[in-house]
Amino acid sequence: MRELLRHAASPGTSSSQEGVPALTVEDVTVRFAGLTALDCVGFTVAPGSVHALIGPNGAGKSSCFNVLSGVYRAASGSVRFGEAELTALPPHRIAALGVARTFQNIVLTRGTVADNLLLGRQTLTRAGFTATALRLPSAVREQRLHRERVREIADFTGLGALFDAPVALLSYGDRKRVELARALCMEPRLLLLDEPVAGMNTAERLGMARTIAHIRDALGVSVLIVEHDMGMVMRMADEVTVLDFGRRIGGGSPEAVQRDPAVVRAYLGGGPSSATIPAPDGPDTEQAP
Numbered sequence: 326m327r328e329l330l331r332h333a334a335s336p337g338t339s340s341s342q343e344g345v346p347a348l349t350v351e352d353v354t355v356r357f358a359g360l361t362a363l364d365c366v367g368f369t370v371a372p373g374s375v376h377a378l379i380g381p382n383g384a385g386k387s388s389c390f391n392v393l394s395g396v397y398r399a400a401s402g403s404v405r406f407g408e409a410e411l412t413a414l415p416p417h418r419i420a421a422l423g424v425a426r427t428f429q430n431i432v433l434t435r436g437t438v439a440d441n442l443l444l445g446r447q448t449l450t451r452a453g454f455t456a457t458a459l460r461l462p463s464a465v466r467e468q469r470l471h472r473e474r475v476r477e478i479a480d481f482t483g484l485g486a487l488f489d490a491p492v493a494l495l496s497y498g499d500r501k502r503v504e505l506a507r508a509l510c511m512e513p514r515l516l517l518l519d520e521p522v523a524g525m526n527t528a529e530r531l532g533m534a535r536t537i538a539h540i541r542d543a544l545g546v547s548v549l550i551v552e553h554d555m556g557m558v559m560r561m562a563d564e565v566t567v568l569d570f571g572r573r574i575g576g577g578s579p580e581a582v583q584r585d586p587a588v589v590r591a592y593l594g595g596g597p598s599s600a601t602i603p604a605p606d607g608p609d610t611e612q613a614p
């Protein structure tokens with residue numbers, strides 16, 4: 326039963342990067358008919374770091390997440406999480422290795438916050454259908470432990486007061502937070518967050534940035550984040566990889582990336598979908614802890 330609580334007996338305890346391997350992406354190519362969505366892309370997410378994957382619309386960021394989580398199959402290249410090669414694995418096997426993700430668009434089920442978070446425990450549940458249906462003592466005890474852990478994670482992610490609230494009644498920002506919490510309920514070693522603050526107001530974005538930094542600092546979990554809010558990215562990322570038209574055009578520290586002429590060109594000269602890289606002291610860039 327101890328494995329139920331692997332990685333962190335209690336969120337908020339001291340940082341631990343033990344057992345968190347590096348994610349190494351090498352020469353990954355993804356094609357759709359005539360389109361090359363990713364072209365020999367490579368980068369490494371260091372254990373316990375926040376690594377940002379940025380680029381204009383259509384650059385290939387979500388496609389990359391889909392490869393890392395087993396939704397898309399790479400035409401070539403390699404993705405290693407520690408010793409494990411992920412490119413040939415189905416999504417549930419990748420999840421079982423400790424890779425959890427959120428989606429660009431909110432994907433929640435009906436029911437309460439607790440119901441959604443308990444879904445995140447499915448891969449960790451040992452009791453079979455019959456034992457659960459018959460309410461055998463072992464199954465009841467396991468369910469209780471899952472519920473306690475889910476409650477801890479709700480508190481950790483600022484959802485404690487909303488634990489029994491129907492998700493349909495939550496604000497957009499809180500629903501995005503439920504997605505993050507549900508991914509955390511899988512006890513991941515690597516979290517893939519696809520635009521976690523998109524559509525949020527400034528206060529919600531700040532709160533989310535704080536939670537993500539706290540996940541890295543308190544739990545030692547690696548975070549790979551796709552985000553268009555450049556202020557937030559530049560403040561919180563330890564390292565940045567930049568994609569444009571499926572290619573890696575830059576990477577390094579946030580400071581180095583902001584000064585890289587190829588990156589600036591991609592954002593300033595990429596046509597209608599491009600965006601500027603604002604200075605990190607803009608209105609949306611309040612300091613994340």
Ligand SMILES: Nc1ncnc2c1ncn2[C@@H]1O[C@H](COP(=O)(O)OP(=O)(O)OP(=O)(O)O)[C@@H](O)[C@H]1O
Nearest residue numbers: 357360362380381382383384385386387388389429
């Ligand atoms: N399943 C698919 N079938 C065909 N083309 C796809 C598919 N998924 C992605 N693409 C294409 O691959 C390219 C990269 O898309 P992707 O969604 O990865 O970009 P993105 O960087 O996440 O963009 P955004 O910032 O707008 O979310 C786009 O041209 C997109 O239309």
Ligand SMILES: [Mg+2]
Nearest residue numbers: 386387388429
């Ligand atoms: Mg995307």
